Amino acid sequence: MPAYKRILLKLSGEALMGDDAFGINRATIVRMVEEIAEVTRLGVQVAIVIGGGNIFRGVAGGSVGMDRATADYMGMLATVMNSLALADTMEKAGLVARVMSAIAIEQVVEPYVRPKALQYLEEGKVVVFAAGTGNPFFTTDTAAALRGAEIGAEIVLKATKVDGVYTADPNKDPKATRYSTISFDEAMGKNLQVMDATAFALCRDQKLPVKVFSIFKPGALRKVVQGGDEGTLVHV
């Protein structure tokens, strides 16, 4: 029995690389889609935002002398590529998927229109929100918070490279310990970097909880959707 009727799933772009150095690893995206299919079979309405870190990050472009806003638009276009690949893989797995872009590129994907997205979700289609918020200087975590709030998702599920929120970045500090729950205020007060502060603030203000869990752990998404003890719950 699922604990939620509608979720906003934020998938790590970087995790799409699998063991490759760049881009989209086929086996990895197929495995992610199998997990998504499993939760749709539970009757959960699924909306997705996918990152772009496997292809391009605006901050990286900015740091080598590119105009930051231009670099950010490149990052947003990277998320469109990931969204298309994800939707294609979902269709091949028998799901019905729709990609909606925050940036107008109508020959490629339809634009984001909130009522249409809500209609698709009610129809049981998986909706992938591409191009982040459509604005530079933001991230796909913030897009996940924004779209999650707009569509009335009950929770944002951040599937990422670590299995929860830690006292410090576990990839840098081996002594870091994992929280099972933490409030938005504490996570922001301690400047925990697992999600950016804009995304945390938006979720806090909209009373939209966030669950951070590992994208690599088989069955973790299903367990989270069923309300199981997995990852870290960030709450108001």
Ligand SMILES: Nc1ncnc2c1ncn2[C@@H]1O[C@H](COP(=O)(O)OP(=O)(O)OP(=O)(O)O)[C@@H](O)[C@H]1O
């Ligand atoms: N306190 C913390 N707890 C957990 N992870 C942390 C913490 N501080 C920093 N991190 C880092 O945050 C990363 C997850 O956020 P990040 O935005 O890099 O990934 P993502 O959103 O999954 O990827 P993408 O942006 O490509 O979609 C983790 O891999 C971890 O190294």
Ligand SMILES: O=c1ccn([C@@H]2O[C@H](COP(=O)(O)O)[C@@H](O)[C@H]2O)c(=O)[nH]1
């Ligand atoms: O609303 C948004 C979302 C994303 N960007 C740019 O895209 C890249 C990739 O997104 P990640 O969240 O880092 O995976 C990001 O670094 C930004 O450059 C954006 O500008 N606005």
